Amino acid sequence: MSAITELSRSRRKKGAEGESRAVHTEGRHENKAAFVFLLPWLIGLVVVTIGPMIASLYLSFTSYNLLQAPKWIGLGNFETMLGDARLANSLRVTFTYVVVSVPLQLIFALFIAMVLDRGMRGLSIYRSVFYLPSLLGSSVAIAILWRQIFGTSGLVNQVLAWFGIQGPGWVSNPKTALSTIILLHVWTFGAPMLIFLAGLRQVPTMYYEAAEMDGASARQRFFKITLPLLSPIIFFNLVLQIIGSFQSFTQAFIVSGGTGGPADSTNFYTMYLYQKGFTQLQMGYASAMAWVLVLIIGAFTALNFIVSRFWVFYDD
The missing domain is CATH 1.10.287 (Helix Hairpins)
Structure with missing residues (x-):
């Protein structure tokens, strides 16, 4: 057994x-x-991303003109950057662009999302129409069209002429050139709008119903219910838009004719990097600028995450 x-x-x-x-x-x-x-x-990932990043990091410590072998100069490029007046101006222009355009775009995107969230007919059509500028906003064709609209004899000045107002050459005036590019960025609000709209659809209606029964006004419901519950979505859009804005290039390049003018008023950091690397063939200096930009974006992103604990609320 x-x-x-x-x-x-x-x-x-x-x-x-x-x-x-x-x-x-x-x-x-x-x-x-x-x-x-x-x-x-x-x-x-290795060939297109990691490899070029390592090569760029090496080149940032060299003097390299694309025609001769790189020459090691250590921190020379970074020391030169400290005394580069045009670099300082490009940082000022870029910071102004980011600080002004990102909040305006998010506010406008949230406003349109709240309008569309009212359950109107043909919502899918409106969403497609409002999203279309985001698909076209970074294209060369739209940047050229924008330059024509805000030119001396463009559509904007033609409309102003109907009211007897003689408009300036918006893109050729140092005081208004950057504003036209900021307006172009705000106009491409489609992507954050769709994200806001999806977030609004997730807010439970019982919160609004209870607030109405307690006599809360529309303004109180917005600031006490909508904004707190949307804060994670706002934070997500904020981080993405800040990163994207620091990398903006095409719009300013086309609108300014590739010069960053007039008087360097639209000479973004990325455009000045392009000029150094591909116009003046100072690729080592341009690589150093690229890594400084990485550090700047990383610092802003880290700051956003640190500050978010004070205003972002997650619904547990």
Whole structure:
């Protein structure tokens, strides 16, 4: 009887070991398949992202003009940046652009999202129409159109002429050139608007109903219910838009004719980096500028995360 029991145990043990080997073999096949599918992305990550970043970091410590071998100069590029007046101006222009355009865009996007959240007919059509500028806003064609609209004889000045007002050359005036690019950025509010709209749809209506029963006004409901519950969405949009705004290039390049003018009033940091690297062939200096931009964006992002604990509320 004991021999039969021992034989039964042996068979169960062998069966379990066989199943374990089968599962292990199947797992290895799945891992290989996953690796094969991930391989193109991994190659792209190394070749297109990590590799150029390492090369750029090395070049930032060199003097390199694309025609001769890089020459190691240590911190020379960064020391030169400290006394570069045009670099300081490009930082001022970029900071002004980010500080003004990002809040305006988010406020406008939230306003449109709240209008669309009222359940109007043809909502999908309105969403597509309002999102369209975001698809076209960074294109060369729209930047050229913007330059024509705000030109000396453009559409804006033609409308002003109907009221007897002679408008300036908006893109050729140092006092107004940056404002036209800020307006273009605000106009591309579609992406944050859709995110706000999705967030508004997640706010429970019972909060508004209870507030109305307590006699809360529309303004009180907005500041006491809508904004606190949307704060994670606002934070998400804020971080994305700040990062994107620091990297803005196409609009300013086309509107200013590639010069950053007039009088460097639209010479964004990225545009000045482009001028140094591809116009003046100072690729080492441009690489150093690129890494400074990475640090600036990282600092702003970290600051946003630190400050968010005081105004972002997560619904547990």
